[in-house]
Amino acid sequence: MKILVVEDNTKVAQGLQRALQEDGHWADTLEDGRAAIELSKTVEYDVIILDWMLPETDGISICRALRDRGVSTPIMILTSRVDVSERIMGLDAGADDYLTKPFDLRELLARVRALGRRGITSKSIVKVGPLALDRLERHATINGRPVDLTPREFELLTYLAKQSGRVVPRQELLQQVWETHVESCSNVVDAHVKKVREKLGEFACLVETVRGVGYCMGSSQAAA
Secondary structure, eight states: EEEEEESSSSHHHHHHHHHHHTOOEEEEEEEHHHHHHHTTTTTSSSSEESSOOOOOSSSSHHHHHHHHHTTOOEEEEEOOOOOHHHHHHHHHOSSSSSEEEEEHHHHHHHHHHHHHHHHHHHOOEEEEEEEEETTTTTTTEEEEEEEOOOHHHHHHHHHHHHHTTSSEEEHIIIIIIIIOOGGGGGGHHHHHHHHHHHHHGGGGGEEEEETTTTTEESOOOHOO
């Protein structure tokens, strides 16, 4: 799963990121809640872990703002507050789960997995022709045969598959998969597409190049 950790304590944020990655997830970190709101406009996450105490704007306000913007991603709030009324406040703000500090890391990981299943079970498998991408288990198959992808390659292929039939510009891929707007990095997209095609073997044609624009999956030609 792709997870966003919003935590201003660098040590805690890095520890969570490392633990989530070791558990098989893709994890990004932010220190500023407002930046999380902006990022939610362009990047789709499976779970957001949101600390209550953040600089400038608290996590509860950020949670409400995300829900007001229509973000349905499962949200877990982390806090040292133990009062029941405050826990209710967090849930009423739109949070799906609430974990008090200090917490057992194993419990946090289990709760994250549960939230992820709740959020993406219905849309876990993305298919284009013989290609199947399991977003929950994070593995790909071609006609049932496993395809060994790096986390970035999996994100790239999944995004293209979810946009099946539409030409996706390189700049959009940079923004959604690499979370950057630097156009000079567009050759990074091309290099990753080349690697992905090599791994798809005889089905490399599933990822089509649209010259001067970007890439497309799921056209009538690619699916044939």
